[in-house]
Amino acid sequence: MSDAHNEPVSDLLYGVAAIAKHLQLTPKQVYHLHDKGDLPTFKTGGTVCARRSTLAKHFAAQEAAARNG
Numbered sequence: 001m002s003d004a005h006n007e008p009v010s011d012l013l014y015g016v017a018a019i020a021k022h023l024q025l026t027p028k029q030v031y032h033l034h035d036k037g038d039l040p041t042f043k044t045g046g047t048v049c050a051r052r053s054t055l056a057k058h059f060a061a062q063e064a065a066a067r068n069g
Helices: 018-022 026-036 050-067
Strands: 012-014 041-043 047-051
Touching: 012 018, 012 050, 018 026, 018 047, 018 050, 026 047, 047 050
Parallel strands: none
Antiparallel strands: 012 047, 041 047
């Protein structure tokens, strides 16, 4: 996968703004989910980060759990 400039897209989402854009949420929503522990995020140097692949697995697991009751 690549962006508009044909550069590889990193798996790392660095910062709440990047996570929010990826998930189509507001930064405030991301902070809230991070603080509650409802998103698989981590901090590096005080900055909230996440991996696209981990977020995809997280939401796939939530979807599967909802389907299976």
